[in-house]
Amino acid sequence: MPSEVVIDERYCGPPDSANGGYACAMVARELDGPAEVTLRSPPPLGRALRLEGNGDRMLLLGGDGELIAEGRPARVSAEVPEPVSFAAAGRAASRYPWREHHPYPTCFVCGPRRPAGDGLEIFPGPVEDAELYAAPWTPDPSLGDAGGHVRPEFVWGALDCPGGIVTDLFGEVGRILLGRLTADLRRPVLAGRDHVVQAWPVSRQGRKMHTASALFAADGTLCAVAAAVWIEVSGSRP
Numbered sequence: 531m532p533s534e535v536v537i538d539e540r541y542c543g544p545p546d547s548a549n550g551g552y553a554c555a556m557v558a559r560e561l562d563g564p565a566e567v568t569l570r571s572p573p574p575l576g577r578a579l580r581l582e583g584n585g586d587r588m589l590l591l592g593g594d595g596e597l598i599a600e601g602r603p604a605r606v607s608a609e610v611p612e613p614v615s616f617a618a619a620g621r622a623a624s625r626y627p628w629r630e631h632h633p634y635p636t637c638f639v640c641g642p643r644r645p646a647g648d649g650l651e652i653f654p655g656p657v658e659d660a661e662l663y664a665a666p667w668t669p670d671p672s673l674g675d676a677g678g679h680v681r682p683e684f685v686w687g688a689l690d691c692p693g694g695i696v697t698d699l700f701g702e703v704g705r706i707l708l709g710r711l712t713a714d715l716r717r718p719v720l721a722g723r724d725h726v727v728q729a730w731p732v733s734r735q736g737r738k739m740h741t742a743s744a745l746f747a748a749d750g751t752l753c754a755v756a757a758a759v760w761i762e763v764s765g766s767r768p
Contacts, residue, residue, distance in 0.1 A: 533560075535579045535590065540648070541638045541687075543708075547572035549638045550708030551690025553590070555683035557581065557601035560588045564714035566604035570597045572707075606714040608742040608757050611730060613750045614657055619664040619726040625655035626665075627698055633705050640691040650684065652727055654692040656699075663696040664728045667745075674721030685719050685745065686711070689756035692729035693741035697760055699731045700739055705764040709738070713756040717747075724748040737762040 535556050543549035554567035560581055573579075573590070579598060580591045590599040614622070628640070635643040639650045647670065654665040667688060669680045690711060697703050719725065725747055732740040738761060745754040 533581045535581055536577065537573060537575050537579070539575045541683075542575060542634075543637050543639075544572070544634045545636060546575065548575055549687050549690065551687040551711055552638065552683050553599060554601070554690070554708075554711045554713070555686035557588050557590050557599050558686065558713065559682060561585060561601055561603055563603055564605055564712065565601050566710065566712040567599055567601040568710045569599050569708055573598050604712050606712050606742075606755050606757050608732075608744075608755055610742075610744050610752060610755055611660075611662060611728065613726055613728065613744075613746040613752075614660075614662070614664050616666050616724050616726055616748045618657060619666040619728075622655040622657045622664040623653045623666060626653040627655060628695060629653065637691065639687045640695065650688060652688055652691060654695050654727060654729060657728075661699060662728055662730050663692055663699075664726060665692065667725045667727050668723065669719065669721045669725065671721045678721050680719040680721050682715055685715055685754055686713055686756075688727055688745055689713055689743045689754060690758065692727050693743040693756065693758040694760055696729040696731055696741050696743075697739050700734045703739070704762045706739070706760045707763050708758060709761045710759040711756055712758075713754060715754045717751065717753045719745065719753050720747075725753070732757070
């Protein structure tokens with residue numbers, strides 16, 4: 531049976547559409563195990579959307595039947611670099627390149643203009659002597675379920691934005707949007723505990739860029755990994 535989804539305005543990426551990782555998680559939660567979700571149009575905020583499909587393919591549809599996203603089971607193919615320490619991630623975050631000039635400054639995950647405590651506050655920056663961006667993350671207890679595990683939609687969000695920010699390492703890049711996110715949530719992420727988020731570039735073909743990201747516990751345990759496809763939608767970024 532179809533189910534209804536409404537994405538609250540709090541969970542925006544661009545001001546008028548949902549954070550890509552959060553929206554992808556709405557589709558992925560209807561699939562078993564790792565999933566690939568492709569965004570076909572910007573996920574709207576505050577509107578009733580429909581989820582339809584089965585265990586092999588799920589569709590997120592607008593009220594008029596417009597295809598917003600589609601998902602399917604998939605594996606993540608990514609060679610994950612060794613984790614940096616929580617302290618090193620903190621130093622990297624001090625160099626967050628989008629702090630002053632962010633294309634979507636109120637993004638729920640990485641927006642520097644969110645009120646304190648309202649977003650995930652993940653601000654990745656370049657790691658010294660590595661083709662890698664990293665940020666520390668201590669998920670607020672409010673992000674957890676009754677067992678203290680961070681809910682999947684927030685883990686997907688945490689894996690999303692760092693992969694977009696690390697596209698800086700491709701050189702001159704304009705404004706980008708998430709096209710596809712494939713994620714494997716391997717272990718529970720504990721609210722209130724220190725974690726490290728890392729992202730690294732994979733390849734670029736014109737306007738299409740491939741990146742990957744990972745979420746580690748502070749002791750280096752890999753909790754989740756993702757691969758993303760980003761689309762350059764304009765030739766300039768603030």
